[in-house]
Amino acid sequence: MKFEIIKADNYEEMSRIAAEKVISKITEKPNAILGLATGSTPEGLYKLLIEDHQKHYTSYRYVKTVNLDEYVGLDKDDKNSYFTFMREKLFNHIDVDLNNTNIPDGTAANMEEEAARYEKYIDEIGGVDLQILGIGHNGHIGFNEPGTSFKSTTHLIKLAEKTREANARFFNSMDEVPTEAITMGIQSIMDSKEIILLVSGASKAEALKNLVYGEITEDFPASVLRLHNKVTIIADQDALQLI
Ligand code: F6R
Numbered sequence: 001m002k003f004e005i006i007k008a009d010n011y012e013e014m015s016r017i018a019a020e021k022v023i024s025k026i027t028e029k030p031n032a033i034l035g036l037a038t039g040s041t042p043e044g045l046y047k048l049l050i051e052d053h054q055k056h057y058t059s060y061r062y063v064k065t066v067n068l069d070e071y072v073g074l075d076k077d078d079k080n081s082y083f084t085f086m087r088e089k090l091f092n093h094i095d096v097d098l099n100n101t102n103i104p105d106g107t108a109a110n111m112e113e114e115a116a117r118y119e120k121y122i123d124e125i126g127g128v129d130l131q132i133l134g135i136g137h138n139g140h141i142g143f144n145e146p147g148t149s150f151k152s153t154t155h156l157i158k159l160a161e162k163t164r165e166a167n168a169r170f171f172n173s174m175d176e177v178p179t180e181a182i183t184m185g186i187q188s189i190m191d192s193k194e195i196i197l198l199v200s201g202a203s204k205a206e207a208l209k210n211l212v213y214g215e216i217t218e219d220f221p222a223s224v225l226r227l228h229n230k231v232t233i234i235a236d237q238d239a240l241q242l243i
Contacts, residue, residue: 003231005212007240011200014236015044018132018196021232022049022057023058025130025194031062033122035131035189036090037142038067038082041198042132043089050093060096066122068133069183072104072156080170081106104154104182111182115154119188122154131192135199135207138162139220143183146219152185186224195228199235208235209242 008014022045025032036042046179052058067082076083083103091101102121108114122128132140138160144152145160157180164177169178199208207222211233216223225231235243 001064003225003228006232006234008234008236010236011044012199013046014198014200014234017234018045018198019048019052021196023052023125026058026060026063029129030059032129033125033127034063034065035128035192036065036067036086037132037134038085039134041134041200045132045198046090049063049090053094063096064100064125065102066128069105070104071178072106072111072180072182073178074106076107092231093170106182111156115156115182118184119154122188128192129194131189131193131195132190133197133224135204135211136198137162137166137203137207139207139210139222141186141189141225143181144186144221146221148186148218148221150186150218150224153188154182154184156180156182178243186221190224190228194230195232197225197231197233199233199239201236202238202241204239205242208239213243
């Protein structure tokens with residue numbers, strides 16, 4: 001297996017190890033391109049990046065960010081859009097130029113055009129140096145649900161019911177949870193020079209086991225990471241219980 005697994009005692013330690021890696025990347029390459037994820041898993045990491053920025057003045061002035069995905073159909077300023085999430089949880093608290101932050105536009109009139117534009121932009125800026133990922137219970141990375149081609153680039157996707165249920169905690173009711181998203185594809189993710197996958201909690205233990213020991217198959221998208229040559233998995237004990 002090509003990837004490294006770092007065992008953290010708990011969520012805090014997982015977040016701290018990830019933060020150290022991100023900070024050292026930016027210190028080594030101040031104009032790094034960071035690939036960012038949303039969801040609960042990276043929140044601790046983002047808090048620590050903010051703390052570090054305030055205490056040690058690590059600067060994001062020359063950093064560009066590209067996010068993995070966005071819900072389709074939510075306004076940018078909707079409280080559940082990933083646009084809002086990223087501003088509230090990270091961008092508004094560091095010195096990144098908001099013009100250098102990128103999230104697929106879930107309100108675009110033509111999703112195919114938007115997907116092509118996003119993919120081209122990532123290419124033009126030289127590709128992602130360090131991609132942060134979380135994992136869905138069904139093995140999705142980004143919003144690439146089971147069955148997505150390993151060759152996929154940024155595209156529109158119908159969310160799996162399991163994903164909608166998992167994310168319903170942020171909405172008032174299931175009906176409000178979007179049914180579609182626009183996501184970087186599996187190929188787009190695999191093109192990143194380096195990947196850090198964060199896994200936390202007992203509910204992700206089965207997914208992590210599948211990723212490490214299961215078959216490499218489009219039915220379990222995260223399994224593709226075993227074909228990448230620089231992946232670090234940082235997982236807490238609860239997530240590691242089946243390894
Ligand atoms: C979010 C994303 C998703 C999440 C995954 C896990 O941008 O791409 O793949 O990483 O759904 O979500 P949490 O961290 O909320 O368990």
